[in-house]
Amino acid sequence: NLEQSDYSLAIKNPSNHVYQDSKQLIGAALQKRVENIDPETCGVGEEDAFFVADMGEVYRQHLRWKMNLKRVKPHYAVKCNPDPQVLRLLAELGTGFDCASKAEIEQVIKMGVDPSRIIYAQPCKTKSYVRYAAQQGVKQMTFDNADELYKIKQLFPGAELFLRILTDDSASLCRLSLKFGASLDSAQGLLELAKKLELNVVGVAFHVGSGASDPKAFLKAVQDARFVFDQAEALGFQLHTLDVGGGFVSETFDAMAAVLSDALDAHFPPHIRIIGEPGRYYVANAFTIACNVIARRTVRDPELGTTSYMLYLNDGVYGNFSSIMFDHQHPVPRILKAGDRIFYDKHEDGYELDGEPGTKALPTEYSIWGPTCDGIDCISARCTLAETLDVGDWLYFEEMGAYTKCSATRFNGFTDKHETIYVSSESGASALLGL
Numbered sequence: 001n002l003e004q005s006d007y008s009l010a011i012k013n014p015s016n017h018v019y020q021d022s023k024q025l026i027g028a029a030l031q032k033r034v035e036n037i038d039p040e041t042c043g044v045g046e047e048d049a050f051f052v053a054d055m056g057e058v059y060r061q062h063l064r065w066k067m068n069l070k071r072v073k074p075h076y077a078v079k080c081n082p083d084p085q086v087l088r089l090l091a092e093l094g095t096g097f098d099c100a101s102k103a104e105i106e107q108v109i110k111m112g113v114d115p116s117r118i119i120y121a122q123p124c125k126t127k128s129y130v131r132y133a134a135q136q137g138v139k140q141m142t143f144d145n146a147d148e149l150y151k152i153k154q155l156f157p158g159a160e161l162f163l164r165i166l167t168d169d170s171a172s173l174c175r176l177s178l179k180f181g182a183s184l185d186s187a188q189g190l191l192e193l194a195k196k197l198e199l200n201v202v203g204v205a206f207h208v209g210s211g212a213s214d215p216k217a218f219l220k221a222v223q224d225a226r227f228v229f230d231q232a233e234a235l236g237f238q239l240h241t242l243d244v245g246g247g248f249v250s251e252t253f254d255a256m257a258a259v260l261s262d263a264l265d266a267h268f269p270p271h272i273r274i275i276g277e278p279g280r281y282y283v284a285n286a287f288t289i290a291c292n293v294i295a296r297r298t299v300r301d302p303e304l305g306t307t308s309y310m311l312y313l314n315d316g317v318y319g320n321f322s323s324i325m326f327d328h329q330h331p332v333p334r335i336l337k338a339g340d341r342i343f344y345d346k347h348e349d350g351y352e353l354d355g356e357p358g359t360k361a362l363p364t365e366y367s368i369w370g371p372t373c374d375g376i377d378c379i380s381a382r383c384t385l386a387e388t389l390d391v392g393d394w395l396y397f398e399e400m401g402a403y404t405k406c407s408a409t410r411f412n413g414f415t416d417k418h419e420t421i422y423v424s425s426e427s428g429a430s431a432l433l434g435l
């Protein structure tokens, strides 16, 4: 039961207060973990990349959601980052969950979450998974085509169905409507078929694309959903829920939420239940990753007389930086440790060095690579850092919580399991998780 005052305490405080706390906590955890690792003597894997996650950030995002989208009950999209502590915190905070597979449903059910808090939000489902959902009592699920309706009729006729409709997702980072969603033209036919099969359609769902940037996409989707609600009602269905999907980005959330809230109030009366499926919004900024420099190649350009370096890290595009390929991200490298010196958060403006204001280091040019054999395993084709780094040094990257570790592979035999150190910059989250 989080009240507005909690939110005010957490967010309305001078923003740098909470932010600084978070930075300091993350910095202290990063430093503690790396300071005693000696690449000359450490055991296998001791220098592996690792995450630091601030659960306070997840908590704050939840408060912010509740303030800005009062009507919308979030169902966290597990696919985005199925981290067990994130799921635990959100379960404690009372959110629902959007699951896309049997494994995700199982993970959430095993935490003791009631199946009524889960939506199986995948319009094209595996048959055995539908049977599993039926056994577990996970009734809410989406569909967007006739074949899926026949499948559900056969396997789970008592399911509570959401017709997922197409959206204009052209302004989003990851387009989903290329693959899923019924066109408005086809909605009537699908609803008629559902009626004929005596299936229970309870709502409409949409997703404006992950990393959405145009608030108008939400407005149009809500209007379209209203149209389908009316069609369904004319056929005798009594729809009670609208699912507005995910797509929210922390930086633009307030503006998106304002447009969405107005659209909901304009088109859906208060008795209609509204749910959402945010993923990235909750976790993107909460996770920082630290990676070790495992090798370095010196590149001299005799004509220009310059020296730059290729740095090879122990994590890359086939690992937690899968977000570069799958999620169109550009992670920014920052120096954590160079030689014996810790640089976390000390070199942001003009390359000021640790504790020595005004001292400028010589910027050095790098390209940054992952550990596998593949040439596409490149984290940054070109960047400038304040120090000349060497093997054994550490870099960190912020905003690594969304669509990162969940899509990591074990290509070349590297691990896809990386330690996560949990901290919390909010007492509310600390209490719930015992941090």
Ligand code: PLP
Pocket: 077, 080, 098, 121, 122, 176, 207, 209, 210, 211, 212, 245, 246, 247, 248, 277, 278, 279, 280, 281
């Ligand atoms: N819901 C569905 C059906 C999705 O496919 C996705 C992402 O692919 C999400 C929710 C989460 O989206 P986001 O992380 O952009 O909020």
